[in-house]
Amino acid sequence: MIVAEVVRSGFVESVHHGVVAVVGGESFGDVASPFFPRSSNKPLQTVALLESGLVPREEADLALISGSHDGEPFHVERVGAMLVAAGLGPESLRCPADLPLGETPRRAWLRGGGEAEPILMNCSGKHAGMLATCVINGWPLDSYLAVDHPLQKALADAVSRLSGEPIAALGVDGCGAPIFAISPIGLARAFQRLVEAEPGTPERRVADAMRAHPALVAGTGAEDTVLMDAVPGLLVKKGADGVAAAAMAGAGAVALKISDGSARARVPVLIAALRGLGLEVPDLPEPVLGGGRPVGEVRAVFQIAG
Template identity: 35%
Template sequence: MGKELVHVYRGQYVESIHYGSVVVVNAEGELIKSAGDPDFKTFIRSAAKPIQALPVVYSGAMEKYNLTPRELAVMCASHSGEEIHIETVRSILKKINVPEEKLLCGVHPPYHKPSAEALIKAGIEPTSIYCNCSGKHAAMLTLCMYFGWDIDGYIELKHPLQQMMLEVVSDVTDVPKDEFWLGVDGCGVPVFGMPLKNMALGFARLSKPEYLKEKYRNAARIITEAMYTNPMLVAGTDRFCTDLMRVMKGKVVAKAGAEAVYCVGFMDKGIGLAVKIDDGGRRGREVVVLKAMEDLGLISKEELAQLRKYRHPVIKNHHNKVVGELKPVFTLK
């Protein structure tokens, strides 16, 4: 069990408590501050996507297929299935000459409710391109086409594409390949379990690429810039990743992962932050991320004010009356 991070109040009384861990490291892997257990091991989930996109750039595939920063951004996304996301993924697939049916990410309706409702009204069934991971899978298909690998089994661990993913994530996070927990992610590809401090290390290095192996350095600069200059492509309307990077204006690269994982790299500072809420519930995750950034002095009062709905979320009843709130109860030490 991690540390108490967030209290959920109903009126003046604590009704629920979210436990977890927060870790801050520098690009050399030195622990700067923490709350909870820096060595807590869990799956990085979709927070790995910016790391997994690196080969698209350093391999030469980006140049071959004339990929744009917007397309790179959606390759790192857990997108909401809005029109801007679907159009961008389709643009990638058109450039690499692969039909949508080859996306093996699975199917779910768009996270963005108006987009989901529009499909229903039009009588359109969601397909794999509406999956939040379709951008990542388009990146994986891009690499398969570039290297001449079979695209039918690209989600399997034994496939050379997934072996490349294993190597890249290992290099960036400093976790030996044989020490990863290996599972299957929601979209069907292998997913990597590692200590929280190594997730933070990966994002510290993305933010200051000179600490990466040489072949990754320019790719990291291009990927992170694509994300923070196109934050809408990384998540979507009323999503924390998008709003955080939009407000911070090039100061951070940030990515959520399922089961209440969150990672932030502070650009040019070589500092990485990783958060995990033990119960997997996202309700308190953004509260923790912003409180940690506040403790570190890496976000201004003006920036926090723009992100108030995430920093000070309230609980409303069915009468739309505020009846409670979430409050962080930790301090980084």
């Protein structure tokens, strides 16, 4: 199904296909076939960490554990503090060395002569949370990314329970951790369960921390941050390869996948889906540039019937 089109100088030059799963409205495309939600899985995994005994230094840490941070100094410092609190150091991280994900912090890091490091990788918060949970339980640290590790079994069980369906396949995410395939509608259901859970439960603690500290989920000016700041009560988490999930208690939830993995189609489609649920969501333009100036746009082409 076509979910977005790219318009340049008034001419439709290309289209993006995808699926939009909606709880509380009409879904579009094949929303029952499994896919890899990529980093949109992270909040579900953080629920499993809490259920496995993780005791965060403060609730804000849950937002970073659930996020894909831009590598700004406040992100990196918090990851380091989480590791120190667990009696560990950056050398314990098994995510690959990387540069900051955000363009501004990446340029600043390189100007200062910095090189790629595991703690800068956008998933380092999740890995720090995983390691801290292993320390609490006395689980092996060197093998915490193995699919048969007690930690990863707990994560898979939580993703399956929250989505309401069995894990369809196992893969390896970009950070080296196992990734669990579920359906888009299963992902939407899981996000809805997070925002509608009782206060104080692991599900609600994760949702509340992310909504209270959106800059820790992504970064300054990032799409997840801007949307959660602009719409009180909205939970949002993007994933690589054109994935996003969002939910609002009492309104519904959405999960989407752009088939070609395009990130530029993700935001217009997500905003259109959220507006279809009756939410007032600000415009976050995805301009099409020509000569460095806007000459078109990426726009959603579907309409949800609530």
